[in-house]
Amino acid sequence: MTLLLKEVKPFAQGGNRLCFVHPDNPDRCIKVRRPDFTLADCRRKKGFPKKLRPLSSFDDNREEYQTIQQLQCWIGDSIFDHVYLCFGFVDTDFGPGLETELIRDADGLISLSLKQYLWEVGYTEQCRQAINELTTFWRAQKVPSRDLLTHNIVVQRDPQGAISRLVVIDGLGDPTLIPFRWLPQKYQIRRIDTRLQRFETRLAEFVSNCAAGKQPSQVGVLLHRDDSIENIMTKSDKDERLI
Ligand SMILES: Nc1ncnc2c1ncn2[C@@H]1O[C@H](COP(=O)(O)OP(=O)(O)OP(=O)(O)O)[C@@H](O)[C@H]1O
Ligand SMILES: [Mg+2]
Missing domain, CATH: 1.10.510 (Transferase(Phosphotransferase); domain 1)
Structure with a gap:
């Protein structure tokens, strides 16, 4: 099922991502790539030699998901005292979205x-x-x-x-x-x-x-x-x- 986020107002945005409250779960956040600043735009802004890296290496969501899994392996569940829980990817009308704990x-x-x-x-x-x-x-x-x-x-x-x-x-x-x-x-x-x-x-x-x-x-x-x-x-x- 594709989550429809385009009609919803994000609660925050950073330089790279839009952050939404999950439409079906108020305790979860969905982070998607900003459509006005794509991975290709991000790579274009970098200097040499970073420009040569594959597009996927600029994907904050992908990197964040992998890193949080690694941190849990190395440090254990106490990492979640100071880092949010990360639940993987969901399909959205903005493309893949990273589903995480929403800090309230x-x-x-x-x-x-x-x-x-x-x-x-x-x-x-x-x-x-x-x-x-x-x-x-x-x-x-x-x-x-x-x-x-x-x-x-x-x-x-x-x-x-x-x-x-x-x-x-x-x-x-x-x-x-x-x-x-x-x-x-x-x-x-x-x-x-x-x-x-x-x-x-x-x-x-x-x-x-x-x-x-x-x-x-x-x-x-x-x-x-x-x-x-x-x-x-x-x-x-x-x-x-x-x-
Ligand atoms: N899970 C969350 N719970 C509460 N607030 C959040 C959460 N995720 C993001 N935010 C808010 O949204 C803002 C933007 O999120 P985030 O830093 O993930 O975007 P970004 O585009 O990756 O940022 P940057 O400009 O640093 O690359 C944060 O500054 C924070 O205020
Ligand atoms: Mg940020």
Whole structure:
């Protein structure tokens, strides 16, 4: 069965993908390639020698799916404390879509990216602690990733509005020539530390820009939070309504 997404408004978009709430399951997200920025467009923008790579190597969905499976094999299910669950591919009217867990806050609204959270709520003490927890996990488990970016991390909140966890939803896997797992432990740690240091530098810069009132770009800012009553009602609310 082909999922019809063209009539539905995406809840977010990045540079490469459109993100939709699954039409039949409010707890799942479907990510498809942006029709206005195809894999061929993506390859055209790259310099030499990346331009020579096959089109499939630019497919974020494919890479993300494979990487998350590998991470589960290497690290175990604890990876899903900080990375979303990935369920494979479904057919959509935009082409193949990657089906993943949709990160929602306890009130049912789609969670904000760390970027949007920092701008709207600020760099609070609990945010600092949550970031510390994420980076400690990344280092301890030696999770291979590209640079961690604030728009690729979402902030999940509990019923009191406190942060329950940070979830990385993009930028997993290591793009460098020598596969991460072939490196001696010492170099793996060094690579992770470099990424984490860059994350901290970028974060500090972003926080100080926010404090100076400099509005961030729209990348990683939700287009809507799917606050339709149908979707934020809990299962038990729905069951009660049926009685
Ligand atoms: N499963 C999810 N749960 C909640 N929010 C999500 C989820 N997946 C994506 N988002 C939101 O959608 C935005 C865009 O998603 P994503 O980063 O996957 O797109 P992209 O095109 O691959 O991004 P990039 O521009 O970094 O390549 C994210 O910044 C995040 O706010
Ligand atoms: Mg992204």
